[in-house]
Structures are given as C-alpha cells and as structure tokens.
Amino acid sequence: MHISTQGLVLREVNYKESDKLLTVLTRDYGKMTLKARGVRRSGSPLKASCQLLACGEFTIFEYRGMSTINEAQTVELFPELRTDLELLSLGTYFAQVAEVLSQEDDPNPALLSLTLNALYALGKLRKPQGLVKAVFELRAACLAGYTPDLEGCRSCGNPEPDRFDLEGGCLECAHCRSGDGTFVAVTPGILAAMRHVAACPASRLFSFCLGEETLRAFGSLTERCLSNWNGDFLLWIFISRCFQFVTLRRPTYGFVLSNVYRGRGSDLSVHASEKTDFRSGGSSGAGIWGGLAVPWGPFCVRL
Numbered sequence: 001m002h003i004s005t006q007g008l009v010l011r012e013v014n015y016k017e018s019d020k021l022l023t024v025l026t027r028d029y030g031k032m033t034l035k036a037r038g039v040r041r042s043g044s045p046l047k048a049s050c051q052l053l054a055c056g057e058f059t060i061f062e063y064r065g066m067s068t069i070n071e072a073q074t075v076e077l078f079p080e081l082r083t084d085l086e087l088l089s090l091g092t093y094f095a096q097v098a099e100v101l102s103q104e105d106d107p108n109p110a111l112l113s114l115t116l117n118a119l120y121a122l123g124k125l126r127k128p129q130g131l132v133k134a135v136f137e138l139r140a141a142c143l144a145g146y147t148p149d150l151e152g153c154r155s156c157g158n159p160e161p162d163r164f165d166l167e168g169g170c171l172e173c174a175h176c177r178s179g180d181g182t183f184v185a186v187t188p189g190i191l192a193a194m195r196h197v198a199a200c201p202a203s204r205l206f207s208f209c210l211g212e213e214t215l216r217a218f219g220s221l222t223e224r225c226l227s228n229w230n231g232d233f234l235l236w237i238f239i240s241r242c243f244q245f246v247t248l249r250r251p252t253y254g255f256v257l258s259n260v261y262r263g264r265g266s267d268l269s270v271h272a273s274e275k276t277d278f279r280s281g282g283s284s285g286a287g288i289w290g291g292l293a294v295p296w297g298p299f300c301v302r303l
Contacts, residue, residue: 001062002070005029008115009054010095014040022050022069023099024058027109031102034060035068049074053081053091055116076116080123087122090129094118094136097226101144111143113202121206130219135205137222138197146229150195154178160188164221166228182228184221189214194221 010031011023018040024032036050049056049072059071081087098115102108118136121127141147148169153161155176162174165181171191172178186194189210196208210218 002059003029003062004057004059006057006075007032007055008095008098008112009050009052009056010099012050012052020050025098025102025112025115026058026107027112028107029104030106030108031099031104032060032067033104034058035066036072037068046072048072048077051077053078053095053119076120078119078123080126081119086129090133091119091122093133097137097140101140108143110202111140114139114143114205117202117205127206128215130215131210132206134193134215134219134222135197137226138194139205141222141226141229142198144229146225147198148194148225150191150198160191162186164194166224169225169229184224186221187214187217190218190221193218 005026005028007024007026009022010025013021015021015035018038020036020039022034022036024034026032036046038044039046039050046069048054049058050069054074055076055078057073057075058069061068061070078091081091094115098111102111114136118132121132122129146169148164150171152159152171153173153176154165154168154170155178156173158173161171161176162185163183164171164186165183167181171186172181172183193208193210193214197205200207
C-alpha cells in the first residue's frame with residue numbers, strides 16, 4: 001500500500017551499509033518510523049529530504065509492518081540552522097520534544113505546525129532564541145494536554161496572583177497557601193506571557209516581546225513546567241542523545257541544552273534583546289504555517 005504525507009524528520013539513525021531509519025512526525029499519521037534505502041549513497045535522490053530537521057513530502061510503501069520511503073520531495077531544509085551550532089542545538093531540542101510528545105497512529109498537525117513555526121522563527125526570522133524556546137515549550141505542553149489553569153488564584157480568585165504551582169498547574173496568591181506544592185514566583189509580565197501563549201491563535205503565538213530579565217524567568221518557568229508535567233522526558237532525551245552529539249567545548253545536544261540556554265556551563269548563551277518585537281510578523285509570503293507568515297501555504301493549521 002502506498003501513502004503520501006507531509007512530515008518533519010525528528011531523528012535519523014544509520015542502518016546497514018547505506019540505509020537510514022528515520023523518525024518522522026507526519027501530518028496525517030502521527031509519528032512514523034520509516035526506512036530510507038540507499039540514502040547514504042552519493043547521488044541518492046532521497047538524501048536531502050531524509051536528514052534531521054528536513055521537511056518534505058513523502059511517498060511511503062507499507063508492507064508486512066515495515067514502512068519504506070519510495071519518493072521524497074524537499075519542502076524546507078532550514079539551512080540557517082545547519083550553519084550555526086547554537087541554532088542547530090535548539091532546533092534538535094525542539095525535534096526531541098516533539099518526538100516525546102507525539103504518538104504513532106495519532107495525527108497531531110498542531111504539534112507539527114508548532115515545531116515548523118519554531119524552526120522557521122529561529123532560522124528565517126531570527127527571533128530571540130530564549131523567547132522561541134519558552135513559547136515552544138509552553139505551547140507544546142498545552143498541545144500534549146497539560147494546559148495550565150491561568151484564570152486566577154485557585155483559592156480566592158484574584159486575577160493577578162503572584163506565584164504558580166508547578167505540580168498543580170495553577171496560580172495561587174502567596175498569602176492564600178491552600179496546600180503543598182512546588183511554587184514559582186510570577187510577575188505580571190510572566191503571567192501575561194503565559195496567558196498569551198496558552199490561549200492565543202497560532203497566528204499570534206510569537207507576537208509579543210519581553211525584557212531580558214523577564215524573558216529569562218519566563219524561560220526557566222516553561223522549562224520546569226514541561227519537564228515536571230511530562231515526567232522524565234529530559235532524562236529520556238539524555239539517554240537517547242548524550243553520546244551522539246558531542247563537540248569540543250560545546251554541550252551535548254538535548255539534555256545539557258537547558259543549562260546552555262540559561263547561560264551556565266558553556267560559552268553558548270542567549271542574547272535576547274529587550275526591544276525585539278514580533279508584531280511585525282516577519283517575512284511576507286504566499287501562505288502561512290499555522291498563521292506565522294511563511295512562504296508555504298500547505299502547512300496552514302488553525303488552532
């Protein structure tokens with residue numbers, strides 16, 4: 001049986017002498033494990049589309065439980081990410097999170113759209129890395145079913161409480177103290193950003209800016225939210241990746257990335273501008289990926 005679908009390569013593993021096994025997040029079939037025959041040979045027509053972070057149109061042949069790529073047409077390779085180690089490490093992290101949160105035979109076009117938009121914002125639009133990372137983490141958690149309750153304090157209903165319970169996924173005033181939990185202080189700016197990311201249309205996902213200190217605190221909060229709500233996903237990333245991508249004086253991709261983007265333990269750090277504003281919408285194009293202005297119409301997903 002032949003099927004055709006659009007997808008993003010989340011993982012590649014060398015197989016036999018010239019093949020690869022790919023983990024691909026597809027629009028119509030969810031996460032799939034695909035075999036790319038002969039893709040490591042020079043001159044293979046599949047080579048461009050069957051690499052990490054490549055987005056393409058795949059024609060797949062299914063036989064006896066094995067799915068093999070027959071044809072592949074490249075849609076976007078995000079070349080800007082491949083020439084910058086810091087951008088590549090963050091893009092790889094997005095792919096790892098998408099792999100953890102996606103399921104086989106369970107289409108999640110919104111997660112695919114979010115991942116593509118985040119990669120596009122990093123590479124093409126050059127948005128601040130810290131903000132793209134924070135937005136991706138919180139929105140991905142929401143798409144996975146971990147949407148926090150951000151209406152107000154769970155005890156008194158105050159719409160502007162001053163702390164967030166990571167375990168309960170809700171807000172609380174410090175003086176209410178309704179129960180035990182892991183609390184993180186939130187400023188009005190952080191609270192406004194969380195509400196925006198959790199509830200806004202996809203077309204407005206990156207349309208805000210934060211000061212440097214607020215952005216740093218917001219990024220730390222979203223990272224802790226994602227790791228706390230989704231169990232041991234950071235440990236899973238560490239086990240699967242830590243021995244695959246190691247380079248001199250640079251962190252291992254994935255697990256150590258959280259420390260990198262807080263500016264610790266590495267000479268890679270985020271330099272987020274306080275004055276960066278996403279309201280301009282980036283580049284002009286014929287279509288949109290989930291509302292973000294990009295040149296490819298077929299990826300339009302409305303949340």
